[in-house]
Amino acid sequence: MNSTVNRILQKAVDGQRLTFEEGVALFECRDLMALGRAADAVCRRLHPEPYRTYNIDRNVNYTNICAAVCDFCAFYRKSHDADAYVLPREELYKKIEETIQLGGDQILMQGGLHPTLKLEWYEELLRDLKSRFPTVNLHAFSPPELWFFHKLNKIPLREVLQRLKDAGMGSLPGGGGEILVDRVRKAMTVNKCLTDEWLEVHRVWHQLGGRSTCTMMFGHIETLAERIETLERLRQLQDETGGFTAFICWTFQPENTAMADVSPVGAYEYLKTQAIARLYLDNIPNIQSSWVTQGPKVGQMALYFGANDMGSLMIEENVVASAGTVYYLSLEQIKSAIREAGYMPRQRNVFYEYVDPAAGVRDQESGGRNQKPESRNSVANGGGQTGTVSLPVLATPES
Numbered sequence: 405m406n407s408t409v410n411r412i413l414q415k416a417v418d419g420q421r422l423t424f425e426e427g428v429a430l431f432e433c434r435d436l437m438a439l440g441r442a443a444d445a446v447c448r449r450l451h452p453e454p455y456r457t458y459n460i461d462r463n464v465n466y467t468n469i470c471a472a473v474c475d476f477c478a479f480y481r482k483s484h485d486a487d488a489y490v491l492p493r494e495e496l497y498k499k500i501e502e503t504i505q506l507g508g509d510q511i512l513m514q515g516g517l518h519p520t521l522k523l524e525w526y527e528e529l530l531r532d533l534k535s536r537f538p539t540v541n542l543h544a545f546s547p548p549e550l551w552f553f554h555k556l557n558k559i560p561l562r563e564v565l566q567r568l569k570d571a572g573m574g575s576l577p578g579g580g581g582e583i584l585v586d587r588v589r590k591a592m593t594v595n596k597c598l599t600d601e602w603l604e605v606h607r608v609w610h611q612l613g614g615r616s617t618c619t620m621m622f623g624h625i626e627t628l629a630e631r632i633e634t635l636e637r638l639r640q641l642q643d644e645t646g647g648f649t650a651f652i653c654w655t656f657q658p659e660n661t662a663m664a665d666v667s668p669v670g671a672y673e674y675l676k677t678q679a680i681a682r683l684y685l686d687n688i689p690n691i692q693s694s695w696v697t698q699g700p701k702v703g704q705m706a707l708y709f710g711a712n713d714m715g716s717l718m719i720e721e722n723v724v725a726s727a728g729t730v731y732y733l734s735l736e737q738i739k740s741a742i743r744e745a746g747y748m749p750r751q752r753n754v755f756y757e758y759v760d761p762a763a764g765v766r767d768q769e770s771g772g773r774n775q776k777p778e779s780r781n782s783v784a785n786g787g788g789q790t791g792t793v794s795l796p797v798l799a800t801p802e803s
């Protein structure tokens with residue numbers, strides 16, 4: 405490892421912000437273990453608690469009908485396709501009931517960009533689900549959907565988000581981020597929001613007091629500098645709003661897509677990219693492992709490459725599953741993976757608040773440090789739950 409890379413790693417470990425050029429330079433480093441050690445040191449500085457977390461939710465794709473065309477997507481259908489669907493309401497209820505029975509507290513509800521469903525349809529859907537399942541957080545819809553609602557209905561974005569929030573939307577997932585560089589987005593997608601629009605949805609949602617996650621799907625046509633550009637855009641928005649709770653990255657799954665000729669990247673590239681993300685995103689508190697695409701072993705190793713969270717039990721996954729290999733783990737397997745890595749597993753909600761007072765652990769040991777109670781309370785549908793304890797989060801410009 406050369407002295408420049410060594411200096412950059414030390415800088416990140418010491419809590420100093422990396423420049424764009426330094427981020428790019430880290431991709432030239434082939435020493436995966438050095439990157440991992442530095443990312444782990446940063447992760448332990450941010451999360452000194454003896455826990456690593458997971459949550460239980462269900463991925464519900466309410467429709468696969470989509471007005472966009474993304475070359476990397478094997479999930480979407482056009483309205484006339486024989487297997488196009490909009491999930492019947494009864495089926496949605498059943499999926500949520502099953503999720504609750506398994507200890508889940510959330511559904512991740514996303515779909516295609518449906519060309520005819522109006523905003524009122526989504527408002528009624530949220531109100532119906534919230535009245536039937538008041539304790540379940542509705543983690544919905546992705547920024548491309550929300551931008552599409554704004555365009556289709558010709559209603560200002562802020563009004564769209566406020567109306568959906570009023571109807572029960574609890575938090576916003578970071579789907580559709582892919583690579584936040586228009587060259588890449590224009591080359592792979594048609595009729596889907598571009599970089600500034602994707603970020604604007606999060607910005608306005610954060611301004612309304614909401615929290616969201618952010619994502620990066622990599623390993624296709626992007627350059628390494630474009631991965632850093634994506635991280636840079638996320639870091640800038642987080643400086644501005646402080647509304648991102650977590651970052652999740654995963655590798656492109658080419659099977660059954662129009663980009664099936666792209667060779668998928670493997671575990672080395674995944675762990676390296678996640679480690680660099682931990683070093684670069686100094687203002688985003690949590691990083692989730694992506695065992696769904698990487699498998700349990702690499703997913704567990706990710707806890708030593710910057711991740712402090714095993715993500716979701718994922719009772720159901722359709723989108724990535726359509727495009728190739730997807731791994732499934734039971735709740736006990738997720739907990740075992742965390743224990744084997746030397747941590748205590750704890751269940752959290754979308755706001756990174758513990759929801760399972762752990763036996764023998766005093767909750768006040770870890771709760772309450774550097775948190776943003778106002779913004780959490782304003783969006784946490786389950787925020788009033790007894791026994792809910794906040795995980796420590798990074799201080800942000802707002803706090």
Ligand code: SF4
Binds near residue numbers: 470
């Ligand atoms: S990724 Fe989303 S927006 Fe793109 S085609 Fe698939 S469902 Fe539609």
